[in-house]
Amino acid sequence: MHKNTKMIILLAILAVGLLTFYTLYGLNPDIYFYQMPSRLKRIVAIVIVAVAIAVSTVIFQTIVKNRILTPSIMGLDSVYTFIQTAIVFLAGVSSPLLLNSQYNYFLSMGVLVLFTLFVFKFLFKVTKNNIFLLLLIGIILGTFFGNLSTFMQILISPEDFSILQGTLFGSFNAIDESLLGITGIIVIVMLVFVFKDFHTLDVLSLGRDHALNLGINYDRKVSYLLIIVAILVSVSTALVGPIMFLGLLVVNLAHELLKTFRHSYLILGTALISIITLVIGQMVVQFVFGNNIELSVIINLVGGVYFIYLMLRRNRT
Amino acid sequence: MIQKLFRIDILIFLLIVLSIISMFVGVSQIHISDIFNLTENQMSILIHSRLPRTVSIIIAGASLAVCGLVMQQLTRNKFVSPTTAGTTEWAQLGILLGLIFFPALSMMGRLFFAVALALLGTMLFMSIITRIKFKDVIFVPLIGMMLGGVVASVSTFLALRADMLQAISGWMHGSFSTLISGKYEILYISIPLFIVVFLYASQFTVAGMGEDFSTNLGMNYKLIVNIGLFLTAAMTAIVVVSVGMLPFLGLIVPNIVSIFRGDHLKGTLTITAITGAIFVMICDILGRVVIAPYEISVGLMIATIGSAIFLILIFRRVKDA
Amino acid sequence: MISVKGITKKYGSKTVVDDVSIDIEKGKITSLIGPNGAGKSTVISMITRLLDKNSGEVLLEGDNIFTQPHGELAKKITILKQANHLELKITVRELISFGRFPYSKGRLTDEDEQIIDEAISYMGLKEFEERYIDELSGGQRQRAYIAMTIAQDTEYIFLDEPLNNLDMKHSVQIMQILRRLCRDKNKTIIIVIHDINFASCYSDNIVALKDGKIAISGTANEVITKEVLEGIYEMEINIESICGHRICFYFDGVIEGDSTELAANYLIGNA
Numbered sequence: 001m002h003k004n005t006k007m008i009i010l011l012a013i014l015a016v017g018l019l020t021f022y023t024l025y026g027l028n029p030d031i032y033f034y035q036m037p038s039r040l041k042r043i044v045a046i047v048i049v050a051v052a053i054a055v056s057t058v059i060f061q062t063i064v065k066n067r068i069l070t071p072s073i074m075g076l077d078s079v080y081t082f083i084q085t086a087i088v089f090l091a092g093v094s095s096p097l098l099l100n101s102q103y104n105y106f107l108s109m110g111v112l113v114l115f116t117l118f119v120f121k122f123l124f125k126v127t128k129n130n131i132f133l134l135l136l137i138g139i140i141l142g143t144f145f146g147n148l149s150t151f152m153q154i155l156i157s158p159e160d161f162s163i164l165q166g167t168l169f170g171s172f173n174a175i176d177e178s179l180l181g182i183t184g185i186i187v188i189v190m191l192v193f194v195f196k197d198f199h200t201l202d203v204l205s206l207g208r209d210h211a212l213n214l215g216i217n218y219d220r221k222v223s224y225l226l227i228i229v230a231i232l233v234s235v236s237t238a239l240v241g242p243i244m245f246l247g248l249l250v251v252n253l254a255h256e257l258l259k260t261f262r263h264s265y266l267i268l269g270t271a272l273i274s275i276i277t278l279v280i281g282q283m284v285v286q287f288v289f290g291n292n293i294e295l296s297v298i299i300n301l302v303g304g305v306y307f308i309y310l311m312l313r314r315n316r317t
Numbered sequence: 318m319i320q321k322l323f324r325i326d327i328l329i330f331l332l333i334v335l336s337i338i339s340m341f342v343g344v345s346q347i348h349i350s351d352i353f354n355l356t357e358n359q360m361s362i363l364i365h366s367r368l369p370r371t372v373s374i375i376i377a378g379a380s381l382a383v384c385g386l387v388m389q390q391l392t393r394n395k396f397v398s399p400t401t402a403g404t405t406e407w408a409q410l411g412i413l414l415g416l417i418f419f420p421a422l423s424m425m426g427r428l429f430f431a432v433a434l435a436l437l438g439t440m441l442f443m444s445i446i447t448r449i450k451f452k453d454v455i456f457v458p459l460i461g462m463m464l465g466g467v468v469a470s471v472s473t474f475l476a477l478r479a480d481m482l483q484a485i486s487g488w489m490h491g492s493f494s495t496l497i498s499g500k501y502e503i504l505y506i507s508i509p510l511f512i513v514v515f516l517y518a519s520q521f522t523v524a525g526m527g528e529d530f531s532t533n534l535g536m537n538y539k540l541i542v543n544i545g546l547f548l549t550a551a552m553t554a555i556v557v558v559s560v561g562m563l564p565f566l567g568l569i570v571p572n573i574v575s576i577f578r579g580d581h582l583k584g585t586l587t588i589t590a591i592t593g594a595i596f597v598m599i600c601d602i603l604g605r606v607v608i609a610p611y612e613i614s615v616g617l618m619i620a621t622i623g624s625a626i627f628l629i630l631i632f633r634r635v636k637d638a
Numbered sequence: 639m640i641s642v643k644g645i646t647k648k649y650g651s652k653t654v655v656d657d658v659s660i661d662i663e664k665g666k667i668t669s670l671i672g673p674n675g676a677g678k679s680t681v682i683s684m685i686t687r688l689l690d691k692n693s694g695e696v697l698l699e700g701d702n703i704f705t706q707p708h709g710e711l712a713k714k715i716t717i718l719k720q721a722n723h724l725e726l727k728i729t730v731r732e733l734i735s736f737g738r739f740p741y742s743k744g745r746l747t748d749e750d751e752q753i754i755d756e757a758i759s760y761m762g763l764k765e766f767e768e769r770y771i772d773e774l775s776g777g778q779r780q781r782a783y784i785a786m787t788i789a790q791d792t793e794y795i796f797l798d799e800p801l802n803n804l805d806m807k808h809s810v811q812i813m814q815i816l817r818r819l820c821r822d823k824n825k826t827i828i829i830v831i832h833d834i835n836f837a838s839c840y841s842d843n844i845v846a847l848k849d850g851k852i853a854i855s856g857t858a859n860e861v862i863t864k865e866v867l868e869g870i871y872e873m874e875i876n877i878e879s880i881c882g883h884r885i886c887f888y889f890d891g892v893i894e895g896d897s898t899e900l901a902a903n904y905l906i907g908n909a
Binding site: 068069073130132133135136137139140141143144146147148150151153154158161162165244245293294297298300301304305307308311312 | 396400441444445448453455456458459460462463464466467468470471473474477478482483486487489490564565613614616617620621624627628631
C-alpha cells in the first residue's frame with residue numbers, strides 16, 4: 001500500500017516535470033506569444049486524451065479480465081479512417097466536413113459512439129456475453145471498413161490523398177481549441193460517473209460469478225461501464241485521431257509499477273503514465289523529428305513492439 | 318442437398334463454367350459466339366488479359382484456401398488463417414522493406430522478402446500461441462489479428478517515412494485487374510508447393526493433435542510443423558506479391574468445406590482448393606459486373622462477402638455452444 | 639428455508655435440468671450428489687442466480703429470489719464456484735475483505751475489519767493473511783475463498799465441489815469446518831460433492847440428481863442405501879456401517895473379501 005502511494009507521487013512529479021519541461025524547452029523570446037499558447041493547448045489536449053484512454057482501457061480490461069486487449073482493437077481506427085476517407089471520396093477535400101474541425105469532430109464522434117455502442121450493446125446480447133467473440137466481430141467489421149477505405153483511397157487523386165493522409169493519424173499538432181472545452185467536459189463528466197464505481201470495479205476484477213455473488217447487478221453494471229468506455233474512446237479519437245496501442249502500453253506499464261488490483265491506484269497511475277508517454281512522444285515528434293512524423297505512428301510502433309514482448313514473456317513464469 | 322452437390326466432379330464442372338464466363342466478362346465486349354472469328358485485338362485481350370486473370374484467380378484462390386486449411390490443422394483452431402494470424406501483414410512488411418532498401422527490386426526480389434517476413438511472422442505467431450495456456454478458440458485469432466495490427470503499424474511508419482503510403486495501399490489491395498501476362502507468372506511457383514502440401518497432408522493432421530501425440534506416433538513434430546509453416550508462408554506471400562490481400566479467404570473456404578465434408582485433411586484438400594478458386598472467381602466476376610463499366614476490386618468483394626460469411630460461421634458456433 | 643420449485647434449464651433442445659424441486663432445511667448441511675452430467679452445478683448456479691433459468695422459481699423464506707435487489711440478496715446467500723483462478727495481485731486479507739462488499743460497498747468500517755479478522759482466524763489463515771493468493775497451496779487458497787464467504791456473513795452458503803483437487807487431509811479439514819459453521823453459527827450449507835462417502839459422513843440431508851432430475855431427496859440415512867445408490871450410479875455398491883458411519887464400497891471385485899479390514903485400510907488411507 002505504502003509502496004503504491006509512493007509510486008503514484010513519483011509518477012505525478014515526473015508528469016508535471018515533463019509537462020513543464022515541454023512547455024519551456026527551447027522557447028524563443030521573439031515568437032513567445034505564438035509558441036506559448038500552442039504548447040499549452042497541446043498540453044491540455046494531451047492530458048484530456050491521456051485520461052480518457054487510461055480510464056477506458058483500465059475499465060475495459062477489468063471487464064474482459066484480460067490485460068492484452070484494448071477497446072480500440074475492435075476496428076475503431078478503421079472506422080475513423082473510413083469516415084475521413086468517405087468524406088474526401090464523396091464530398092471532396094474542400095468539403096466543410098473535412099475542413100471545419102467542429103463539423104468533423106461531431107461527425108466522427110457521433111459515428112464512433114454509434115459504432116462502439118452497436119458492437120457493445122447489440123452484440124453483447126447476440127454473442128451471449130462472450131467478449132472475445134464480440135471483439136472478433138468488431139475486428140472483422142474493422143477489416144471490412146478498412147478494405148472499403150483502401151478501395152476509395154486508390155480511386156482518389158494523389159494530391160487529395162496526401163491531404164487525407166494528414167487527417168488519418170493521431171496528432172496533437174492541429175487542434176481546434178474550441179473542441180478542447182467540449183471534450184474536456186465530456187471526459188470530466190464520465191470521470192464523475194466512474195469515480196463512485198472504483199470499488200465496484202475492484203469487485204468486477206474477481207469475475208462475473210464473484211461479482212454477482214457479492215450483490216452486483218453484473219449485466220447492468222457492465223453495460224453501463226461499456227457505454228462510458230465507448231464514449232471516452234470515441235471523443236479522444238475524434239479529437240486527435242486513433243492511437244491504437246496507447247492504452248495497451250500504459251495499462252501494462254501501470255501493472256508493472258503498481259502491484260495492486262485497486263482501481264483507485266490503477267486508474268490514477270495509468271492516467272499519469274499515459275500523460276508521461278504522450279508528452280515524451282510529443283517531444284520526440286517535435287524536437288527530434290521536427291514534426292515530420294505523426295505521434296500516433298510512433299506510439300503504435302512502441303506500443304506494438306511492447307505488445308509482442310508481452311506476448312512472448314507471458315506465461316513463461 | 319448441398320451436401321450431395323459438394324462432390325469433386327460437380328465442383329470441377331462449376332469451376333470450368335465460371336472460368337469460361339470469366340474469360341468473356343469485361344470492359345471490351347467479346348461474345349462467346351465470336352470465339353471462331355476473333356479479331357486480332359480481341360485475341361490479344363483474351364490471351365494477354367483475360368486468360369492470365371482467370372489462371373491467377375484459380376491459383377490464388379486455391380492457394381489461400383489450402384493455406385488456411387493447413388494452418389487450421391496445425392493449430393487445431395478453425396479460426397486461424399493467413400488473415401487472422403497476421404501472415405499477410407508480415408508479407409506486406411517484407412515487400413515494403415525490400416522496396417525501401419532496393420527501390421528497383423524485381424518481382425522475385427519482392428517475393429523473397431515477402432516469404433522471409435511471412436515465415437518469421439507465422440513462426441512468431443505459433444510460438445506465441447503455444448505459450449498461451451488459455452487456448453480459447455476465439456482468443457487465438459484475436460491475438461493473431463492484434464499481431465497483424467502491430468505489424469501493419471510498423472509498415473505504416475516505414476511507408477510514411479518513405480512517402481509510399483498510397484502506393485503501398487494500392488499495391489496491397491487485392492485486385493486482378495492489373496494482372497497482365499508478364500506479371501502473374503510468379504503464381505506458378507505455387508504449383509510445386511501444392512504438390513508438397515498434398516504429400517504431407519496426413520502428417521499435418523497428426524501434427525495438429527499436438528507434440529506429445531505425434532511424437533508418440535514416431536513423427537518428427539518440429540520438422541512437420543516447420544514444413545507446414547514454410548508452405549503456408551510461401552504460398553501466402555506469393556499471392557500477396559502478385560495479387561494483393563484477399564482477406565478471410567483462407568478462413569471461410571475451409572470452414573464451408575468442413576461443414577459439408579468433415580475434417581480429415583487428405584479427403585478435403587482438393588475440394589478446398591477448388592472451392593477456394595470458385596469463391597474468388599465468383600467474387601471477381603461479380604466485381605466486374607455490378608458497377609460495369611467500372612470494377613469493384615476483388616479485395617473489396619471478398620472482404621464484403623467474406624466478412625458476412627465469417628460472421629455467419631461465428632454465429633453458428635455460438636448457437637451450437 | 640429455501641424452496642426450489644420446478645426449475646428447468648435448456649441449452650437449445652437439450653434439457654440439462656428438468657423440473658427440479660428441493661426444500662433446503664435451515665441449519666443443516668445438504669449435499670447434492672449424482673453422476674457426471676447430472677446437473678448438480680447447474681442447479682446450484684440457478685438457485686444462486688449465477689445462471690438464468692428457463693422456468694421455475696426459487697423462494698427464500700417465501701419471497702422470490704430473483705425479484706430481490708442484488709445487494710440485499712448478497713447479505714442472505716453466497717455461493718463459491720469451483721474454478722477460482724485469479725490473475726490478480728491480491729493478498730489473502732484483501733480477498734476476504736471482499737466478503738464485506740455487500741455491507742459497506744468497499745469502505746470498510748471497524749466492524750467489518752473485526753468480522754474479517756474473525757473469518758481469518760476461523761479458517762486458520764492468520765499467518766498467511768498478507769501473502770498473495772497465487773503464492774498459496776490449493777488447500778490454503780480454498781480456505782481463503784471459504785473465509786471470504788464466511789466474512790459475507792450470510793445465512794445460506796452454497797459450495798460447488800469445495801473438495802476438488804484437495805487431498806484427504808485438506809478435504810477432511812474443510813468438511814469439519816463446514817460442520818462447525820453449521821453447529822456454532824447455525825449456517826445452512828449446501829454443497830455439491832462427488833465423493834459419496836464424504837457426503838454420507840458429513841451431511842444431514844442428501845439430494846441425488848440423475849439426468850437432470852431428482853432421483854431421491856431425503857436424510858443421509860434414507861439416501862445412502864444399496865438400492866438407491868445402485869440405481870443412481872448404475873454399478874454395484876455395498877454399504878457397511880463403520881464407527882457409526884455408512885461407508886460405500888464400489889471397488890469392483892474387492893467386495894467379496896473381508897470388508898471390515900478393507901474399510902479400516904480405506905479409512906487410514908491405504909486403499
